[in-house]
Amino acid sequence: MIPLKVSNLVKKYGDLEAVKNVSFEIQSGEIFGLLGPNGAGKTSIISSITTIEKPTSGSIELFGGRVERENKAAKAILGVVPQELVNHGFFSAFEVLEFHSGYYGIRSNKKHIEFLLNKLGLWEHRDKKIKQMSGGMKRRLLIAKALVHQPKLLLLDEPTAGVDIELRASLWDFVRELRDSGTTILLTTHYLEEAEELCDRVGVINHGKLIKIGPTKQLIKELTSRQVAIYLKNKLPPCQHINLIKSNAQEKSMLFEISNQTGIGELLAQLKFPMEDIIDIQIQEGRLEDAFVKLLGDKNELTS
Ligand SMILES: Nc1ncnc2c1ncn2[C@@H]1O[C@H](COP(=O)(O)OP(=O)(O)OP(=O)(O)O)[C@@H](O)[C@H]1O
Ligand SMILES: [Mg+2]
Structure with a gap:
């Protein structure tokens, strides 16, 4: 079953058409990158998939099921790392992950939380209050949060923004590991090196339009x-x-x-x-x- 199928997606904010008739599919077990300049429409596409935004027209299917608002099945399938950092102020990293598990009705996943904290280099910071964390730590916590319920499809909107080079490389390894263990991944990034290194296929968005899509290597071969x-x-x-x-x-x-x-x-x-x-x-x-x-x-x- 196809993890994600976006068909003729249009998203308007008032008069502004941020996403213009975009269609694409993501294959099972791949890392797919959405690339494009600031304001191209990448986050608008992600927000439509997660139902944060209601599409103006078009359809989105997750594993064959149409995505609607407050869709329980979609919630269980999807893990989402938003572009914006959110502040959970006074809670510790561990607590945030426990609360978030509760949101999915999961209770005894301490082992999985420990695994995520370790994998994301947060173990030594697990008792830190979020407000005491650096931007890069918060970004990594967001990734851990998106993975507490072991989603089948992970959406990462600028996952390595503000993360230093060394950590970025270890995050790439982690994303590859997730892919290899069966998670399908959609990410957006401004780092072309990251997309080249990580993405099996890429789609290029410009002014709301999908102007190019294909396997990363093939695209490079064709255009360079x-x-x-x-x-x-x-x-x-x-x-x-x-x-x-x-x-x-x-x-x-x-x-x-x-x-x-x-x-x-x-x-x-x-x-x-x-x-x-x-x-x-x-x-x-x-x-x-x-x-x-x-x-x-x-x-x-x-x-x-
Ligand atoms: N909630 C909103 N209300 C009105 N306009 C919006 C809203 N969200 C995004 N836009 C506009 O829609 C267009 C696409 O924005 P979007 O955030 O999808 O781009 P992006 O490709 O994610 O950009 P970036 O690389 O900067 O994250 C932009 O012109 C933006 O100003
Ligand atoms: Mg964005």
Whole structure:
């Protein structure tokens, strides 16, 4: 059964159409990333799935069941990490997780709470009051909260915003572990490196429209090119090749940009450099960031 199916979703706030006829599906056991600039409509899509917001039109199905407001089945299936940090002020991390379990009618899950606190690097902070926690700790607690009832589908809206690089990497590992143990994951992120590292597939939202969707690797392959640096032993031969970007006489190197469909052998055959003259060939594959520049025109819009 398909964990999530969004069909022709439209979300308007007054005159503003924040989500414009968006349709996509998430496959079981994948990490799917929704990417797009600020205000693109990512949170509006998530809020429609969680029924915090009522869609203007369109439908959302979770494991084959249509999502309605106050839907009990949906509540049990979904774990949600909201973008906004909420403050539980005077309660400790442990208490927050216990209360939240109660909200799902779960009582004796102390072991699972301990597991989550450990996994999210919160064990030593378990007795801290929330108001004494840093932003990154609060973000991790939100993730633990979303997982107390072991949901089948986890929605993470900017899960690593404000989390330092080291912790971000351990969170990625944890998200992968969750995926590998059968949880399906939808996340939004501003970090393209994160999406590239983590997401099996990505969808790109811009001005409320889904402008691209596909497996991350395939999307990168389709939208980017490779840079090939060739280092030569002797002085550079004259070269008029159309893919030549620059030559460096001092380094005795030449940089070419070729499509992902062009083989290195093909390039070398065209160049006809004597093989014994080639010291090194370095290939730099395109990044998701490059794919974004192609799609949106300006990466700064997204990475800022
Ligand atoms: N409750 C609301 N009322 C009115 N307008 C809203 C509301 N929530 C969002 N919007 C508007 O809808 C558009 C999409 O916002 P949304 O929060 O979905 O974007 P986003 O892609 O999540 O952005 P970000 O990357 O900044 O989190 C924006 O123009 C935003 O101002
Ligand atoms: Mg958002």
